[in-house]
Amino acid sequence: MTETKKGWLYRHRYQLEDIRLMVRLLNESLTAKIGIILLSCFVFMAIFGPTLSPYKPLVQDLTNRFVPPSSEHPFGTDQLGRDIFSRVLYGSRISLVMGIVVTSILFVIGTTLGLTAGYFGGRVDELLMRLTDMFLAFPSLILAMAVAAALGPGLFNTMVTIAFVAWPRYARLARACCLQVKEETYIEAAKAMGMSHGRILFTQILPMILSPLIVQATINLGGVILTAAGLGFLGLGAQPPEPEWGLMISEGRRFISNQWWVSGFPGIMILLVVLGFNLIGDSLRDVMDVRMRR
Numbered sequence: 001m002t003e004t005k006k007g008w009l010y011r012h013r014y015q016l017e018d019i020r021l022m023v024r025l026l027n028e029s030l031t032a033k034i035g036i037i038l039l040s041c042f043v044f045m046a047i048f049g050p051t052l053s054p055y056k057p058l059v060q061d062l063t064n065r066f067v068p069p070s071s072e073h074p075f076g077t078d079q080l081g082r083d084i085f086s087r088v089l090y091g092s093r094i095s096l097v098m099g100i101v102v103t104s105i106l107f108v109i110g111t112t113l114g115l116t117a118g119y120f121g122g123r124v125d126e127l128l129m130r131l132t133d134m135f136l137a138f139p140s141l142i143l144a145m146a147v148a149a150a151l152g153p154g155l156f157n158t159m160v161t162i163a164f165v166a167w168p169r170y171a172r173l174a175r176a177c178c179l180q181v182k183e184e185t186y187i188e189a190a191k192a193m194g195m196s197h198g199r200i201l202f203t204q205i206l207p208m209i210l211s212p213l214i215v216q217a218t219i220n221l222g223g224v225i226l227t228a229a230g231l232g233f234l235g236l237g238a239q240p241p242e243p244e245w246g247l248m249i250s251e252g253r254r255f256i257s258n259q260w261w262v263s264g265f266p267g268i269m270i271l272l273v274v275l276g277f278n279l280i281g282d283s284l285r286d287v288m289d290v291r292m293r294r
Contacts, residue, residue, distance in 0.1 A: 032283035038276030046096040049089035057082065057090040057243045066259045076261040078252060084265055087243035091266065094244050095273065098159055098228050099221045105163040106224075107217050110170020115201050117171070118178030129175070132168040140165050144227060148236035155244070158237040162227050166220070173216055177209035215284045222277030229270050245270050 027033075045052075061081035069076045075084035117128040135143070143165045151157040181187065182205060190200050231237035232246030240247065245266040252262030 029283045029286070031279045035276045035279030035283060038272050039280060042092060042273050042276060043096065045089055045092040047093075049093055053083075053086040053089045055083035055086040057087040058241050066255070066262075068259075069261055075265045076259070078248075078262045079255065079259075084248070084261065087248060088245070088265055088269055090243040091245045091248065092269070092273075094155065094238070094242070095225045095228065098155065099224045102159050102162045102166075102224045102228075103217050103221050105159075106167050106170055106220065107213065109163070110167040111174045111206070111213060113167070114171040114174025114176075115178050115205065118175035119182055119197070119201055119205065125175075128171070132171050135165065135168045136172075138165075141227065141230060144231060145234065145236060148231050153236055153239050155238050155242070158228050158231055161231070162224055166224070166227075169220070170213065170216060173212055174209060177212060178205055181205050181208045215281055218284055219278060219281030222274035222281075225277075226270065226274050 059082065061077070064073075064077050064081040065079055067073050067077040067081075073083050073085065075088060078084055078087075113128050113132075117125040144161050147164055148157060148161045151161060187200065187204060190204055195204075228237055229244070229246030229249070232244045233250040235250065238244035238247045240251070248266040249263045249270075252259070252264075252266075256263050
């Protein structure tokens with residue numbers, strides 16, 4: 001049996017055992033259970049929100065402005081008489097789609113650049129890492145505001161903005177992991193057999209560094225939703241009458257002293273969703289850390 005085949009069998013057998021262990025440890029973690037419950041509710045709202053919504057999110061009823069939470073309107077109504085509960089349900093779909101799409105783009109771009117820098121080294125590594133340092137030198141939110149102002153408001157531009165400023169984290173992490181894995185014996189054997197660089201990168205190295213990248217992506221999902229909400233609050237993200245949570249908070253901030261529910265319930269939803277992603281990410285990080293398993 002060749003060295004590369006032995007390495008492949010060893011890695012996949014190890015990964016299968018690792019997955020079983022992680023599932024068992026997650027099942028024993030209280031924080032993981034809380035995070036799973038919160039995210040399950042969030043995904044359920046995003047998928048079935050239009051079906052569960054008692055009202056249309058954009059329909060105005062000026063005769064029912066600022067109705068407090070009641071059986072007819074569980075979250076009350078806003079300054080235009082729109083049902084906040086319905087708008088929160090529709091907004092969950094916007095946040096979920098935005099989080100998944102942006103995180104997927106970040107994962108692909110950052111991981112590809114990090115793998116390339118770590119594997120080839122030399123001038124390629126120097127060029128890509130200096131580019132990464134340039135992006136990391138600016139506060140991410142400030143840079144996102146500048147890019148969003150240049151591109152203009154809107155959901156699509158918001159996703160492009162966040163993807164533009166947040167990829168360096170993945171690049172740094174992928175590079176660091178690649179530097180460790182590329183020195184393994186089975187990588188040297190794959191090179192000696194004439195395997196192409198691309199195949200080595202994406203079939204030999206990438207599967208071995210997925211664990212920390214998945215943890216980063218899980219935590220980053222909450223960060224993407226929070227950043228999108230921040231841009232919407234500042235008027236640089238979603239635009240009226242979109243039922244986006246950050247925009248809903250911005251629209252209700254003028255009435256926060258008397259009609260707290262207009263901004264309160266969207267803010268609570270952001271808090272719970274980001275908390276859920278962070279709890280899941282922290283739990284995954286703990287179970288993937290060898291020192292935590294002992």
